[in-house]
Each structure stands twice: as structure tokens, then as C-alpha cells.
Amino acid sequence: MDGAGLPEAATGAEAPVTTATTCAYCGVGCGVLATPAADGSVAIKGDPDHPANLGRLCVKGSALGETLSTEGRLLAPRINGQDADWDTALDLVADKFHKAIDTHGPDSVAFYVSGQLLTEDYYVANKLMKGFIGSANIDTNSRLCMASSVAGHKRAFGTDTVPGTYEDIEQADLVVLVGSNLAWCHPVLYQRLAAAKAANPRLKVVNIDPRRTATSDLADLHLAIAPGSDVALFNALLVHIHEMGAVDSRFVADHVDGFDGALAAASSDDPARTGLTEAEISRFLSLWTAREKVVTIYSQGVNQSSSGADKVNAILNCHLATGRIGKPGMGPFSVTGQPNAMGGREVGGLANMLANHLDLENADHRDAVQGFWASPTMADKPGLKAVDMFKAVKSGQIKALWVMCTNPVVSMPDADYVRKAIAGCEFVAVSDMYGSTDTAQLAHVALPATGWGEKDGTVTNSERVISRQRPFRQPPGQARHDWAIIADVGRRMGWEEAFAFSSPAEVFDEYARLSTVTRSFGRDFDISGLSGLSVTDYDNLSPTRWPVTSGKTGGRFFGDGGFFTASGRANMLALRSKAVAQAPDSDLPFVLNTGRVRDQWHTMTRTGQAARLSQHTGEPYLEIHPEDAAKLGLEPATLARLANPHGSAVLRVKHSDNMRRGEVFAPMHWTGQTAVTGRINALVAPVTDPVSGQPESKAATVAVAPYAPAYYGFAVSLSEFHPQTGYWARARVANGWQAEFADITAPEDWLAFAQTLFGIEGADVTSLIDDATGIARVALYKDGKLVAALFASRDPVAVARGFVAGQLGTCGRAVLAGQPGADQPDPGPTVCACFNVGINTILRGIDEMGLTSVDAIGEALDAGTNCGSCRPELSALLNTRKQAAE
Numbered sequence: 103m104d105g106a107g108l109p110e111a112a113t114g115a116e117a118p119v120t121t122a123t124t125c126a127y128c129g130v131g132c133g134v135l136a137t138p139a140a141d142g143s144v145a146i147k148g149d150p151d152h153p154a155n156l157g158r159l160c161v162k163g164s165a166l167g168e169t170l171s172t173e174g175r176l177l178a179p180r181i182n183g184q185d186a187d188w189d190t191a192l193d194l195v196a197d198k199f200h201k202a203i204d205t206h207g208p209d210s211v212a213f214y215v216s217g218q219l220l221t222e223d224y225y226v227a228n229k230l231m232k233g234f235i236g237s238a239n240i241d242t243n244s245r246l247c248m249a250s251s252v253a254g255h256k257r258a259f260g261t262d263t264v265p266g267t268y269e270d271i272e273q274a275d276l277v278v279l280v281g282s283n284l285a286w287c288h289p290v291l292y293q294r295l296a297a298a299k300a301a302n303p304r305l306k307v308v309n310i311d312p313r314r315t316a317t318s319d320l321a322d323l324h325l326a327i328a329p330g331s332d333v334a335l336f337n338a339l340l341v342h343i344h345e346m347g348a349v350d351s352r353f354v355a356d357h358v359d360g361f362d363g364a365l366a367a368a369s370s371d372d373p374a375r376t377g378l379t380e381a382e383i384s385r386f387l388s389l390w391t392a393r394e395k396v397v398t399i400y401s402q403g404v405n406q407s408s409s410g411a412d413k414v415n416a417i418l419n420c421h422l423a424t425g426r427i428g429k430p431g432m433g434p435f436s437v438t439g440q441p442n443a444m445g446g447r448e449v450g451g452l453a454n455m456l457a458n459h460l461d462l463e464n465a466d467h468r469d470a471v472q473g474f475w476a477s478p479t480m481a482d483k484p485g486l487k488a489v490d491m492f493k494a495v496k497s498g499q500i501k502a503l504w505v506m507c508t509n510p511v512v513s514m515p516d517a518d519y520v521r522k523a524i525a526g527c528e529f530v531a532v533s534d535m536y537g538s539t540d541t542a543q544l545a546h547v548a549l550p551a552t553g554w555g556e557k558d559g560t561v562t563n564s565e566r567v568i569s570r571q572r573p574f575r576q577p578p579g580q581a582r583h584d585w586a587i588i589a590d591v592g593r594r595m596g597w598e599e600a601f602a603f604s605s606p607a608e609v610f611d612e613y614a615r616l617s618t619v620t621r622s623f624g625r626d627f628d629i630s631g632l633s634g635l636s637v638t639d640y641d642n643l644s645p646t647r648w649p650v651t652s653g654k655t656g657g658r659f660f661g662d663g664g665f666f667t668a669s670g671r672a673n674m675l676a677l678r679s680k681a682v683a684q685a686p687d688s689d690l691p692f693v694l695n696t697g698r699v700r701d702q703w704h705t706m707t708r709t710g711q712a713a714r715l716s717q718h719t720g721e722p723y724l725e726i727h728p729e730d731a732a733k734l735g736l737e738p739a740t741l742a743r744l745a746n747p748h749g750s751a752v753l754r755v756k757h758s759d760n761m762r763r764g765e766v767f768a769p770m771h772w773t774g775q776t777a778v779t780g781r782i783n784a785l786v787a788p789v790t791d792p793v794s795g796q797p798e799s800k801a802a803t804v805a806v807a808p809y810a811p812a813y814y815g816f817a818v819s820l821s822e823f824h825p826q827t828g829y830w831a832r833a834r835v836a837n838g839w840q841a842e843f844a845d846i847t848a849p850e851d852w853l854a855f856a857q858t859l860f861g862i863e864g865a866d867v868t869s870l871i872d873d874a875t876g877i878a879r880v881a882l883y884k885d886g887k888l889v890a891a892l893f894a895s896r897d898p899v900a901v902a903r904g905f906v907a908g909q910l911g912t913c914g915r916a917v918l919a920g921q922p923g924a925d926q927p928d929p930g931p932t933v934c935a936c937f938n939v940g941i942n943t944i945l946r947g948i949d950e951m952g953l954t955s956v957d958a959i960g961e962a963l964d965a966g967t968n969c970g971s972c973r974p975e976l977s978a979l980l981n982t983r984k985q986a987a988e
């Protein structure tokens with residue numbers, strides 16, 4: 103293949119062709135209709151026929167077409183930073199793995215993979231490591247995400263089974279959201295829930311989260327629980343269920359073990375641990391027992407905890423005791439994060455699992471899979487889990503590491519340690535779409551992978567629905583599919599036949615046929631009915647819920663028992679809440695909670711490209727209660743420095759009475775590329791749940807202090823620029839780039855600073871610099887157009903960001919004012935990213951146009967009428983104004 107091959111923008115340029123595919127982002131798994139146009143742009147719509155979304159999309163999904171630029175894409179393999187051909191690169195990978203295995207054994211190598219791989223990619227990676235290399239050192243970022251739910255499910259049900267479907271959420275009379283910010287993280291499910299609530303006045307929503315979030319807005323009851331104490335709350339619920347006679351004795355007698363022990367342990371727990379008042383707790387308990395149809399949705403506030411698996415089982419205990427599981431409108435519901443988090447669990451992507459929900463520790467299961475694979479060897483013990491894997495990389499035990507489709511230098515806890523570990527490893531291969539991620543930069547061999555829109559395969563969403571991701575454009579340069587890269591390495595390592603796959607359909611067929619072999623074990627995961635699909639059938643596969651056998655397709659699990667333990671009975675576990683693993687003390691007095699923002703996806707390699715998605719939150723921040731902030735002398739919009747023995751960060755201060763005192767929150771998205779001091783995982787200790795090995799990403803302990811810069815700055819430019827200051831954060835704007843920055847010493851010469859910052863030669867410069875007040879404003883013009891501008895002051899820069907960025911490429915004569923003229927009111931920071939409606943516009947609409955509902959705002963200003971992701975914020979703005987008026 104030709105290294106200089108230029109990406110083709112789209113296939114089928116003559117007549118627009120619409121491809122039905124699945125969203126690249128969250129585990130809701132929405133169907134997307136993509137229509138490439140002749141100019142290379144791609145129109146995106148929700149697929150009305152997909153059961154997950156029925157035509158809806160959130161803001162990230164609807165912006166997918168804006169993230170398809172080939173800028174920054176890896177277009178050819180790279181060896182030590184130099185372009186190479188595929189043969190040389192893959193020979194090198196195969197050779198390094200081979201040598202390590204020959205000299206040090208199979209456990210000296212490792213794969214660290216991802217819930218964003220397609221099922222076909224994941225299947226081939228797992229087969230190569232477990233069946234041919236003969237080690238189980240393959241772990242995935244799902245360890246950071248779903249491992250506690252997997253462990254909880256297995257302990258209770260015998261398998262990792264999600265019993266219900268999305269329709270249960272709509273049919274319920276009570277939906278309890280535990281550690282889930284559904285409004286921002288599973289927005290289409292949130293919209294389905296909001297619509298169900300509007301249609302059914304009996305439906306109540308409880309939200310259990312230490313923070314008040316956009317999701318709390320829909321809740322009839324928000325419980326600001328003490329971090330980590332969920333087990334105590336669900337134990338109190340189990341006791342209450344018993345006291346109120348709400349136990350389903352029949353279901354328990356027929357299908358459940360461990361009831362008495364679980365109740366005894368629950369009775370000895372202390373609900374005061376939750377930090378909630380008795381009245382709050384009893385409101386929750388009575389809602390639960392007054393309604394039969396209860397769905398409990400839980401996510402990372404449950405999983406990412408040193409008691410994550412226990413939290414999961416404490417929730418499952420209550421559903422098992424009441425038999426409220428696997429029936430319409432009832433059940434525990436672990437929502438998955440990544441588009442194929444569920445598929446990865448099915449193929450056995452975790453270090454302690456085997457393919458098809460079989461057990462690595464079970465010799466019969468191993469033999470069956472080995473026989474099917476006709477493989478020379480088989481891993482017979484669990485491999486290293488993510489945190490231990492990177493420890494083994496650091497200690498030198500792992501000699502060759504292959505990272506695929508994940509960015510651990512940013513997303514792993516103790517991220518600075520992980521960066522050092524990878525940098526010091528003898529051999530590192532990284533497969534990614536982009537070459538400059540914090541992790542790919544450390545690779546000896548960087549392998550260009552295809553991305554969404556190019557990839558071809560299947561994913562499974564939170565409700566067990568398998569959907570196709572279909573390609574609608576040519577891969578750029580020499581990018582190849584992940585399954586093909588892995589299979590090619592397998593062949594080069596000597597396993598020609600086992601990795602002779604030539605299409606994703608062939609991989610999928612082998613995977614489905616594995617079910618026909620293993621179904622004798624009677625596990626939940628069985629897709630034998632999908633074996634033998636022709637290539638056309640595979641291409642046309644419509645969304646299908648597993649199991650798929652000759653006798654059964656889809657449905658729920660466990661409504662009539664039928665658990666997958668040896669006895670066929672579910673287990674209730676005896677649990678007691680534990681003290682948090684990381685208790686704050688006088689040196690590290692704050693609990694640091696971390697999570698997501700509405701419009702960014704993880705390490706922002708894709709969402710960071712869409713200017714529209716950066717308008718909602720363009721900079722990393724620290725949410726802190728105003729009283730805590732006042733004690734520390736942290737004014738809004740100043741900067742705070744966080745530190746603990748693992749690392750440090752500098753973040754913009756955001757006062758918020760949504761926070762409990764003593765707790766702070768920061769988003770997880772920023773990286774060495776977007777805000778070097780915003781990499782929050784530098785501060786997250788590698789503390790894990792002892793059962794699941796999942797890191798406690800939600801409860802680090804930190805010290806917080808003002809970061810007192812000599813100046814604050816804000817700049818925009820048509821061309822990309824990287825501030826080299828103590829603090830900076832970059833984001834895209836419609837026409838170029840913006841950056842916030844600050845430093846502890848001020849430049850002596852602002853014009854020279856602007857010159858270095860922007861690197862633009864021969865511009866006409868207009869400036870306004872006052873050394874006495876510390877105010878500096880510099881604008882650069884070329885051919886009569888504004889190409890860059892800089893604003894600095896001793897206090898946080900008070901200019902209208904949107905206005906300044908909007909001046910780029912125009913004559914921009916008024917830019918130095920930093921504000922639009924009186925005739926053009928400043929819309930303020932974006933709330934609705936679809937129609938670019940700012941907060942000031944919305945507040946003016948409420949105050950001056952008398953808009954009193956979210957729908958009225960939509961009618962007057964369009965805000966919230968497309969994807970609906972901002973509707974919770976619109977409603978919060980209405981509430982603020984209502985409260986102010988009272």
C-alpha cells in the first residue's frame with residue numbers, strides 16, 4: 103500500500119447513499135443514519151427504526167459528522183516516530199512478542215484493549231492472547247468501567263447477565279438512579295425516562311449521588327449520599343423490605359439462596375454512614391415498598407469504588423428478595439458506558455473471563471474452547487487486571503505491551519506512574535486512529551486503525567442488543583481494521599490457519615459457532631442462532647437482542663428464576679458497608695470525585711474536534727461548594743491547585759452548591775494535548791475493589807489551594823497554537839482555536855509574547871497595553887482580517903469568549919473591546935449546542951419574553967428542540983429564576 107495515499111472523503115459521491123449504523127459513543131447504542139455528501143460532509147440523523155433510540159440522538163451523536171476530519175489521523179504505521187510500511191511494522195510487533203515469549207514465557211507479554219473495539223476485533227484479540235500465546239494477560243478499559251458490575255452479576259446470578267430491557271425503564275413506577283448522571287452520560291435513555299415520566303404521573307424518580315447533577319432535575323428525590331456509602335443505604339432498604347412484608351417469599355423459596363444471612367448482615371449495618379437524614383432515607387424506603395415496578399439503574403458511582411462489587415450486590419439483594427427482576431418494569435439495570443462494553447464482556451475481553459461468558463477457571467469450559475479453536479495451548483489462570491498490569495509493566499515483568507483503542511496515560515488511575523511505566527517498557531505497540539495521543543506518543547510502533555464510519559462489525563448495547571456498525575467512507579491513508587491488524591500479527595507469529603480471517607463476517611461466524619459448541623454448558627450467552635449467516639445476512643443484520651438460539655430470541659432473564667449458578671438459584675450476599683478506603687485527613691482534606699461532562703467523550707480525541715462540542719465546557723474545572731471555596735480564598739473563575747502524593751493539577755474554580763462540603767468534582771477528559779495540568783487521573787490513587795479489581799476513580803483525597811498567577815490570559819487564533827505557560831487549556835472554535843492560560847510570572851513584553859504564542863509572521867498589530875493595571879490586549883490582522891487576538895489581565899479575563907472567537911476571519915476592528923456593542927447583546931456561554939443558544943439569550947427570554955417552560959423556551963429560541971441534551975439545564979435556569987423571584 104502507498105504511504106502517501108490520500109484519504110478519500112466519501113464513497114458514492116454521485117448519489118447520496120444512506121447507511122444505517124450505530125453511534126460511536128455511549129452504551130445506549132443508538133441507531134444512526136449517515137449520508138455522505140459529495141463535498142465530503144456527512145449528514146447524521148437518528149434511525150427511527152432502531153429500538154434503542156427510535157430516531158432520537160443526543161448532542162454527541164448528532165455531531166458525529168463534525169468529527170470525521172482526517173486531521174491528526176495516523177495515515178501510516180510509525181516505528182519510533184518514522185513512517186514505515188505495514189510489513190515492517192507488523193513483523194517487528196510479531197518478532198518482539200515472540201522473543202519475549204520465547205525468553206520469558208507467555209506471561210511476559212500483555213494486551214490492554216477497550217470497550218470501544220468492535221466484537222470482531224475483541225474476539226480476535228482474546229483468541230490470540232488466551233488460546234495461542236497462552237496467557238490471560240489481556241485486560242481492558244472495561245476494568246475501569248464495568249468490572250464491579252460483572253463481578254456482582256456473577257456472584258448473584260452465576261453469569262454476567264443484564265436481565266432487563268430499556269422498555270422496563272418506561273414501564274416502571276419507580277426508577278432509582280444510583281451513581282448515574284444519565285442526563286449527560288446516557289442522554290437518549292434519559293429522554294426516554296423523561297418522556298415516560300411526563301406520560302405517567304405515578305412514575306417517580308430517585309437520584310442517589312453525592313452531587314446534585316443535571317439528572318437530579320428530573321428526580322422527585324435527590325439523596326446526596328456520602329461517597330462510598332451506598333451499601334449501607336441498600337442494606338437499610340433490605341431491612342425495610344423485610345419489615346414491611348414486601349419480601350416475595352415464593353420467589354425466594356424457589357429461586358434464591360442466602361436470604362437470612364443477607365438480612366442479618368443488613369440489620370447490623372448502620373444507615374447513618376450514608377450521611378442522609380432519617381427522613382430522607384425513609385422517603386426512599388417507602389417509595390420502594392409502595393411501588394412494585396422498580397428499576398434500579400446504576401453506573402460509575404457504584405462501579406468505580408473500593409466497594410463496587412458489594413454496592414452492586416447490595417442493589418441486587420433488594421431486587422432478588424422482592425422477586426422484582428426480569429419482569430416488565432422491574433429489575434436491576436447496570437447501564438454500560440462504551441459502545442461495546444457489553445460485547446467485550448461477551449467475547450471474554452477481561453483477564454479473568456473466557457469467551458462466551460465461560461469461566462477461565464473451569465477446565466471443561468477451557469477444554470471446549472480450546473478444542474473449538476484447535477489451539478496449541480490455553481491460559482489456565484486469570485491474567486493481570488489493569489492496575490496490576492501497569493505495575494508489571496513498570497517493574498519490567500511485561501516486556502512487550504500492545505495497547506489498542508484506549509488512552510491509559512490519561513484514563514488510568516495514577517496516570518503519571520502509568521506514563522512512566524509505558525515510557526520505560528521494552529516494547530510498546532499502540533493501535534489508534536490518532537498519532538498524537540498521550541499514549542500513542544510513547545509507542546515504539548504506532549499502528550493506524552480505522553475509526554467510526556470506516557469500521558465494519560458489531561457492537562452490543564446495555565440491553566443486550568447486537569447492532570451493526572457499518573462503514574460509509576474509505577479509511578484514510580493506510581489505516582486498517584483492528585481485527586485485521588491483530589489477525590495479521592497472529593499469522594506472523596505462526597498461527598496461519600487460526601487467524602486466516604478475511605472479513606468481519608467470517609470472524610462473527612466463528613464467534614457465533616462457538617456458541618453451538620458451548621451451549622451444552624447452558625450459559626446465558628448463546629448466539630448459536632446467528633451462526634452460518636451469509637455475508638449478505640451479516641451485512642443486513644438488524645438489531646437483535648441475545649440470546650439467539652433456534653428456540654428463543656431476546657426477552658428478559660430470571661423472571662421465573664433459572665439462574666446460572668450450579669444450583670440454578672441466585673445468591674443474596676451478606677454485606678456490611680465498609681469505611682471508605684481513602685479517608686480525608688488534615689493533609690488531604692478533600693474527597694475528589696471525577697466524571698463526565700455533557701459534550702465530551704473521554705480523552706476527547708474525537709469530540710474535541712467539533713467546535714460545537716467545545717462550546718459547552720471549553721476548559722477543565724473544579725466544582726467546589728462556595729463555603730469551602732471561601733475558606734480557601736478561591737474566587738469564582740480563579741485557578742485552584744490540587745495536589746496529593748500521586749500528582750497535581752490546576753483547574754478553573756467553579757462555585758457550586760450542588761456539591762457537598764468537603765468534596766470537589768473535576769471532569770476526566772483533559773489530556774497532555776488539551777490541558778496538561780487538567781489530567782485529573784494524575785491525582786487518582788490506584789486503589790481497587792478487592793473483588794473486581796476496578797479502580798476507585800470517584801474518591802481520591804487531595805489538598806486544594808489557590809494557584810495565584812501573575813496574570814490570566816485568553817487567546818484565539820485561526821491557526822493552531824500551544825501556550826507554553828504554567829496553566830493552559832486549548833479548545834477548537836468555529837474558525838480556529840482558543841486557549842485559556844495563566845502563569846506565575848508575567849511576560850515583560852506582551853507583543854513579543856504574542857509573537858511567540860501565535861508564531862504568525864508579518865501581521866499588522868493593534869494593541870492596548872497598560873503596565874500599571876496589567877491589562878494587555880493584542881490583535882493581529884492579515885489582509886484586513888483578524889487572525890489572532892490575546893487578552894490578559896491580573897484578574898480572570900472578563901471578555902465574551904464567543905464574541906471574540908466569532909471575530910476571527912472578519913475585519914474584527916472592535917475585537918479589543920472584548921464585548922459586542924450594545925446593539926448586539928452577548929449570547930454568553932453555549933447551553934444549546936445544536937442551535938448555539940447562549941445562557942444570556944435564554945435568561946433574557948425568561949426575564950423579558952416571560953418564557954416559563956422548557957417547551958416555551960424551545961418554541962421561542964429553538965434551544966432544546968433538536969437533541970434535547972440541554973433540556974435539564976434549561977429547566978435548571980427556569981428554576982433559578984423562579985427561586986430568585988420567590
Ligand SMILES: Nc1nc2c(c(=O)[nH]1)N[C@H]1C(S)=C(S)[C@@H](COP(=O)(O)OP(=O)(O)OC[C@H]3O[C@@H](n4cnc5c(=O)[nH]c(N)nc54)[C@H](O)[C@@H]3O)O[C@H]1N2
Pocket residue numbers: 128129247280281282283284286287288310311312313315327328329330331332401402403404407438439440695696697698699700701702703704800
Ligand atoms: N458525555 C459523555 N457521556 C458518556 C461518556 C463520556 O465520556 N461523556 N462515557 C461513557 C462511559 S464509558 C461511561 S462508563 C458512562 C458513565 O456514566 P455515569 O456513571 O453516569 O457518569 P460519571 O460522571 O462517571 O459518574 C456518575 C456519577 O457518580 C457519582 N458518584 C460519585 N461517587 C459516588 C458514590 O459513592 N455513590 C453514588 N451513588 N454516586 C457517586 C458522581 O457524582 C457522578 O455524578 O458514561 C458514558 N457516556
Ligand SMILES: Nc1nc2c(c(=O)[nH]1)N[C@H]1C(S)=C(S)[C@@H](COP(=O)(O)OP(=O)(O)OC[C@H]3O[C@@H](n4cnc5c(=O)[nH]c(N)nc54)[C@H](O)[C@@H]3O)O[C@H]1N2
Pocket residue numbers: 216217218219243244246247248402406439440506507508509510512513514515533534535536539551552553554557584696697698703704705706707708770782783786799800
Ligand atoms: N478519573 C477517572 N478516570 C476514568 C473514569 C472516571 O470516571 N474518572 N472513567 C473510566 C472509564 S468508565 C472508561 S470507559 C475509561 C475510558 O478511557 P479511554 O479508553 O482511555 O478513553 P478514550 O478517549 O475513549 O480512548 C479511546 C482511544 O482509542 C482511539 N480510538 C477510537 N476509535 C478507535 C478504533 O476503532 N480503533 C483503535 N485502535 N483506536 C480507536 C481514540 O482515538 C482514543 O485514543 O476511562 C476511565 N477513567
Ligand code: SF4
Pocket residue numbers: 125126127128129130131132155158159160161162163164287288289290291
Ligand atoms: S445517547 Fe448519544 S452518545 Fe449515546 S449512543 Fe445515543 S446518540 Fe450516541
Ligand SMILES: [Mo]
Pocket residue numbers: 246247248439440
Ligand atoms: Mo466507561
